[in-house]
Amino acid sequence: MTFKDLFSGHADVYRAARPTYPDELFDWLAAQAPARDLAWDAGCGNGQASVALASRFARVYASDPSAQQIGNAETRPNIDYRVEPAERCGLADGSADLVTVAQALHWFDRPRFHSEVHRVLKPGGVFAAWTYASCRVDTAVDAVVRRLYIDLTGPYWQPERAHVENGYRDFPFPFEPIPAPAFDMAARWNAAQFLAYLRSWSGTQGYAKAHGVDPVALVESDLLAAWGEAARERDVRWDFHLRAGRRR
Secondary structure: OOOOOOHHHHHHHHHHOOOOOHHHHHHHHHHHHOOOEEEEEEEOOOOOHHHHHHOOOEEEEEEEEEEHHHHHOOOOOOOOEEEEEOOOOOOOOOOOEEEEEEHHHHOOOOHHHHHHHHHEEEEEEEEEEEEEEEOOOHHHHHHHHHHHHHOOHHHOOOHHHHHHOOOOOOOOOOHHHHHHHHOOEEEOOOOOHHHHHHOHHHHHHHHHHOOOOOOHHHHHHHHHHHOOOOOOOOEEEEEEEEEEEEEO
């Protein structure tokens, strides 16, 4: 099957510029799993979540349909990276203790993927999907980011972006829900790191492709003025949403 490949063309930028997920999230997921033998990270991209899982599970199976994303992934001896769609996994029936999807569930054919999750999970195994949106620094910086996000790149976001903004709350969830604590997703970045993150957006890439102009460059001077000293590290926070459940 085909997939919307919005990140292969800048997979190296994506890997370098994206924030990391909180360690507490992976500790909590490992604690919910019936065992720590095997985790499947579906739509793994550059392997950010896969690497975190590898320190908590004996084996991690990490799959993504983009060979470029897999090629930019960080390796570990116990991570098996595979170029394949999430809807057609190479794992055996009832083999995984945990299945995760980090910032990718909105791209999947979800009915087909959910069938694969039920096939691959052990009885009592755990499924977890999370997403993040709406980064915040302070009032002045946030105003510049909103201009970039809405006024400039707004028309170039894919329709699936709406699912990210509402935290996947509109998705059917055929698993027994597990109440989860709140997790704080944050990074401490200087201005250059923050600008790199803005350039990794698929909406930014879409604008640049359509106009031949980097939209971040159009707001960069205003953002730097709002940021203050460019080398100064500031806290960046995102709205983080998690849905977790157990195989029924």
